[in-house]
Amino acid sequence: MTTAMDKSAIEIRWHGRGGQGTVTAAKMLASAAIIKGKHGQAMPEFGLERSGTPVKVSTRISDQHINTRAPVVNPQIVIITDPSLMFTIKNQIVQGIDENTVFIVNTNFPADKVRKILGIPNNELWIVDASKIALEEFGRNIPNTAMLGAVAKATGIVDLDAVRQEIEEAFSASSKLRALIPQNLKALERGYNEVYKAD
Amino acid sequence: MAYGEWELKPWHEIPVGSIVPEAGSSKVNKTGSWRMLRPVLNYDKCTHCLICWIFCPDDSIPVSPQERFETDFEYCKGCGICAVECPYNALEMVPEMEVKLKELEEQLG
């Protein structure tokens, strides 16, 4: 729960698999907020140390200093970067949600199927095929930058410029990564434009 | 079972010393749950040569000396080695989500 004092805090929970950049995306989101002068926090929870292990990230963005290190229990936004998790860890994904929780899902499934699988007939649902975007833009199923674009559009909690800045900084660490900046910015753009709100 | 969905036992039901007393316990870890691509076999082309079974790193292809049975999708991780090694190109790697969607549509009618 957010404390009574900190109503300005937005609590987000990401669900992904290790190796897809979920943790990086969550961190970039927190960083983008910090660049704009807010307080941000991203706490990843890793399972076992292998690629493909389900990963959960608790993210908070707030105008006030964030004290708590508790995991996000009642998320306002749930982001799913790997569609297979809807089948394998559905209970963890929907834990603590209420009718106001917004879902942003990386999938090529039609909305009604997603609603059926997760059991969310009435929640606000945004869908983007981030994996397809990633495969088309740079040939690998790392949907994180496309997801960030989708999150920026769906929630408006960070603007695209801050995320662009963040990607350029994060990817300038090595020459190999720097070469991928244009494709990732394109993926970011496409994620922003192609995410749609389901009815 | 998938990661994190296992039963949570109370403290007194855990074997002494945190030992795992079952043999072959790794079988409960359904490694198929993280598959992205699934091998689909064209039985018309398959000659049951068992070469795919020899190469499968996960031991996910049940066989008899004469026959290759359907891939065990509880454990197949979708690495695609069987499809590459099959001398008759009888295996095609198909996106897992396509198969799941079809299964869902049949289930829901």
Place this chain on the structure above:
Amino acid sequence: MAQKKVIALTGNQAAAEAMRQINFDIAAVYPISPQTELMGFFAEYVANGEVDTEMIAVDGEHSAMAACIGAAAAGARVITASAGPGIAYMVENLYVASGMRLPIVLLDVNRALSAPLSIHCDHADSMLTRDSSWISLFSENAQEAYHNIIMATKISEKALFPIIVNYDGYIVSHSIEDVEILDDETVRNFVGPSDIHRIPYPLLDIKKPVTYGATAQPDYYTECKYQQHVDFLKVYDIVREVFDEFAEIADVKYDFIEEYKTDDAEYIGISMGSSFGTLKDVVDILREQGKKVGAIKIRLFRPFPVKEVAEALSKAKGVAVLDRADSFDGIGGPLFKDISTAVMMSQNRPFIHNFIYGLGGREVKEEDFLKAFDRLERLEKGIETRDRFVEYLQVRE
């Protein structure tokens, strides 16, 4: 005043940044989760020529500490990092380092000990270092880890005792938060240049050859230890001095403990590390409900701030000591014994109870600490009884 800027960093990144700014002479490296990443970031700085540090890759943590001892004895400014079983592996050399009175900085990214195997956070590894005569600081978040490392370098060299800076594995080390970092020049001026004559007997001063690591017979060992004992008591003043000097450049006033809403508190919770953030929020929730509660964070763990803790608890009715490690000794966790000693020494004897929590990375939720305060109040008022001073806060029955 220093130039500061706020950037998003994980605990490991913040620690690596501090290491880069201090520009250690030697860094001994051996990987272990969750600290591997930290040395990885630092190795990038070394490879890019941003620091003059010589990195020594060793075959194990025992060797890492041995390398640090050799280098520190020669007069170098040294650092290494480890976690969990890695700390356990280097314990033998921890006592050697402190017995030789060498300034060394050790970063302990708190991780549980095996068995069963766990890579996740708890304080068991730090508890192995309690009696080793190492100065020990705990950090609540990446910001404090960053500040603690800078101050630790100076404290260790002034006191001539090695020092451990603790921060929670994964919860702090791998989590992003906004960290305010100082500019390079301010940090370099604060720690001062590396000088081999800051230790009394540099090993490589060939004009004055010395022996390190001699044996002491029964007629001498006690006196050697008494000297160590007396000097370790001087660490309190040295730490306070460095905290004050740091306040001048960083505009943040640290002290041995941090008190949160304790002035009129009837019930006080005590914890170390990242859970204190959650504890503060829980105090706020209970205060909104009209309960008079407060919280204390132990920042300086060794030497233990007995006087300050006794003073802070002097008006409380009940105290919940939250231990992120268990001593399995029939009494309680390690922090509980330190707090109990402080309480023994004070005029007021509040009701103290010990809660073991967060072991092996168990998620610490606000509801857990709410339960602890509730249980403490019921015990103190006699509504419930206990047959032990210690209980586990989060176990499935």
